[in-house]
Amino acid sequence: MGYFAILAAIPGFFLSSLILMLLWGVIAPNFGGEKIDYSMAMLITITLWLTVAPLAAAAKRGGRR
Numbered sequence: 001m002g003y004f005a006i007l008a009a010i011p012g013f014f015l016s017s018l019i020l021m022l023l024w025g026v027i028a029p030n031f032g033g034e035k036i037d038y039s040m041a042m043l044i045t046i047t048l049w050l051t052v053a054p055l056a057a058a059a060k061r062g063g064r065r
Contacts, residue, residue: 013049017042 021041028035036044 013042013045016049017045020045 017038018041021036021038024033024041025035
């Protein structure tokens with residue numbers, strides 16, 4: 001089951017990166033920031049996913065008790 005969950009997350013990763021890049025391009029100029037390209041959006045997305053995944057797993061385990 002875990003292997004298929006990873007495969008199902010792959011399209012979500014690329015879509016999340018695209019959405020992040022597009023929204024960053026709209027929001028960043030308001031704060032004086034620069035726009036980012038797709039590869040930087042992918043790096044930010046994977047960083048966020050690796051940070052949030054253990055928290056989500058812990059929350060899921062905590063709910064079973």
